Amino acid sequence: MARTQGSRAEITGPLLRDEARRLFARQGYAAVSMRQIAAAVGVQAGALYAYTPDKQALLADLLESHMQDLLAAWSDDPGADPLARLERFVRFHIGFSLDHPDAVFLSYMELRNLSPQNFARIAGLRGRYESILESILRDGVGASVMRIEDPKLTTLALIAMLTGVTNWYREEGRLDRARIVQIYWGLARGAVGA
Amino acid sequence: MARTQGSRAEITGPLLRDEARRLFARQGYAAVSMRQIAAAVGVQAGALYAYTPDKQALLADLLESHMQDLLAAWSDDPGADPLARLERFVRFHIGFSLDHPDAVFLSYMELRNLSPQNFARIAGLRGRYESILESILRDGVGASVMRIEDPKLTTLALIAMLTGVTNWYREEGRLDRARIVQIYWGLARGAVGA
């Protein structure tokens, strides 16, 4: 089938997702129009509907694939020393967050703009991610290398602390990534009583 | 001067702020219309403009007065033991956040929707609040009762951790406030090496 004038499906699809993620993160889902996204992609607004049924599905898709990517990127050795696994988790979470700041920002800012079904699915994925850290903490308590009053709350507290890096990190800032990870690992290790 | 029909300025002003705060926090500034706020207040949309010049000023006013209230509510004894001051800060920050969850949520979600001047003013107030904790940490290091690699980063990390409580706290939840404060104080104390 002959290609029609100006068609470039190979790049428009990914580009749509990239630009939507960037704009949603900077201005908020509700504040960004489909026309604005289209302009950033370099097409007219109507063309976007060849790639997403509507704006809501576009947001849900961005959030879900971010959580899927996050879960897929993690790998663990449940037999290893819990403290080493925690250090690895700290490094992983900060690194992934700084590699995908817009997606991370979206994922905790725009959950409220999801339909109930989309929300439930994505909250479930988030729960799976939190359970990774919670397991490490429980193993650490079991092995008596951590002292933790409440593993569930400590999980949420540590994730909030680590994710907060995206709020102030700047590429050209005072501290490089390795140093930031080192500092946060010190904080996390202290918080779990190790 | 005779009161006009249906006038009730004493309650409409505060109610406008309350409803705007609640709706902005739940749906986001951009997603909430002036008509929606007016309906929650119980007036027509046009009546709101007797209380705010425009929607942007309404948001800026909510954020600024929240930061002013937060700063005004804190009191410190710079001569006291730094650890006791830190515990007091943890208790204060969690308590204030749980007392004003919508305002806290707005204050870190909607900064991007402020005009540059409004943003600068409110970011300055936020900086003043962060400097409270940073001073406590520096005093703790100076008195050798805390071990902290980087007081500035530790400040941001602790505030992110403490503020995160608002993301999951429910009145009817598993843990009451006193218990939550106790757990977070344990985490913070460990994080600062005390």
Next chain:
DNA sequence: GTCTATAGGCCGATAGAC
């Protein structure tokens, strides 16, 4: 696959009556 054009609707803000 992308375009132009448009439907149908909601938006922020203002004017003028009471």
Next chain:
DNA sequence: GTCTATCGGCCTATAGAC
């Protein structure tokens, strides 16, 4: 102080041409 009515504009989503 609040109402009704309205202006001009932008919105999401779709239809039909190419």
